[in-house]
Amino acid sequence: MKIAEEKLRQRHLKITPQRLEVLRTVLQMTDHPSADQIYRMVKIRHPTVSVATVYKTLETLVEVGELKVALVTQGRARYDPRVDRHHHFLCSQCGYVEDLEIKLDCLETCFPQALQDRLTIQRSEVIFHGLCPKCDGKH
């Protein structure tokens, strides 16, 4: 928490009760909460908070590097006519997607036996996030 405050200060961002409360909440929740879940938790202690503030705050906390967005892809499902096993590159700016012809057989073997007893794996997918030539300055 103290580190987070320092990060905000360094970027001349204000240390507001809302920001601290949102961060505290996410740190407490273990199951990778969605914005909505976070909003509902924050509202218990801070009933006047607005959804917009929670979204904005989460964005800010991701920017300063205190949180990460996990498991998301810009809001909408994308369909792929290739049903064989392959992986993807996703441009974090414009959403451009490219199939990657990378063999990653290690994935299956890397998945620990101990976990396989609890978790049944149906498939695995690797997403490389980055910038496509257009969005990257170097064209």
Next chain:
Amino acid sequence: MKIAEEKLRQRHLKITPQRLEVLRTVLQMTDHPSADQIYRMVKIRHPTVSVATVYKTLETLVEVGELKVALVTQGRARYDPRVDRHHHFLCSQCGYVEDLEIKLDCLETCFPQALQDRLTIQRSEVIFHGLCPKCDGKH
């Protein structure tokens, strides 16, 4: 296309112009289109088609194995207080997420140099999709 028709027939699903048009469209589009992009394309040839039909049809085509949903995670962003490099398990039924302590250093080295010239990688993430103990029968 013929194979897809066969798959539909096997499951006693009707071969409708809408289904064929949606599939043809996705096969033509190279950039992993979203449902909305597909809808707009389909509407050019088939102006009376409805969004709902496109969504339903995409679902059907995924079920019969003609399409895959790429890059998606049940609609909403999930936030993670762990900002270090790690991976995730995602239950495809209930959305339960678990951090995985798997070392996958191969990912970086697997990414071909040739592609690195075009694509700037910011991060990579592996998502293992499957069933959590609760959703899996074996409790």
Next chain:
DNA sequence: TCCTAAATAATAATAATTCCTATCTAGTAT
């Protein structure tokens, strides 16, 4: 050709997120 279950169109409803704007406040300057 007829029949029926399945599929579609049209529209409403829901969910997730972003935008807008008047008001408020953290932190700096006084």
Next chain:
DNA sequence: ATACTAGATAGGAATTATTATTATTTAGGA
């Protein structure tokens, strides 16, 4: 301590993505 101001917030409207509802239509078997 006080005043000032850029930045932050609340509240609500707007937007986007997706799903549900239902009356009508149709593919494919009898």
